[in-house]
Amino acid sequence: MTPQRVNLITLGVSDLDRARAFYADLGWTPVDEQPGVVFYRMHGMALGLFGLDPLAKDQGRPGATLGTGAMTLAQNFPDREGVDAAYAAALAAGATALKSPEEVFWGGYSGYYADPDGHVWELAHNPFWTVNDDGTLTIPDPA
Template identity: 70%
Template sequence: MTPQRVTLITLGVDDLERSKAFYAALGWTPAQVQEGIVFYQLSGQVLGLFGRVALATDQGRPGAKLGTGAVTLAQNFASEAEVDAAFEIAAAAGAAVLKRPEKVFWGGYSGYFADPDGHVWELAMNPFWPLDEDGSLTLPEAE
């Protein structure tokens, strides 16, 4: 049995310097920069940016064409105003606006953007999932 956790998420990017500049415009600071890869310390996890060609080789698939797939990365916030503010920062940084934040069918508030490499991010406020003081999310007990 393996532990139920994710410790590192690595995004394949076409231009590492462009991607670093985008995430810097969001206010993110790299925790480590190594040749060809950048790591950001998140709350209990790490996000890496790695060139697509190098990532495919590292995966044992040299020459593979890596896409972005059907994955959404999400950041939850405590209020609709926080979602709106973060969304405007992303848009100003050059994110592709996919869906502006709005009230959604499940009772929350969310919007979507794509980073320069097409990785989709959701910014959301979920009134049913309160955040810890450090912004981390622990699912409430099922009723």
């Protein structure tokens, strides 16, 4: 049986210096930097930035063309103002606007941007979930 968890998300990037600068402009501070890779601590897990070619080699697929895939990374906020502020900060750091924050069909508020490598981030306020003071998320058990 495999544990239900994610410990590390690694994003393949075409230009590590550009990606590092983008996340620095968001206010993120690396916890570990090694040749060709940067890691950020994120409340019990980590995010890594890794050059595309070295990542393909590390996966055992040297020469493979890696894309961004069909996935979204998300940050939840305790209120709409937090979503708006984070969205504005991302655009100021060089993100590409995909969808401005707005009310959504499921009763929340969210918007999307892409980082310089096309990795899609959702910024959301879900009134049915709790964002704790330390940034962790509590999803209530179904009734």
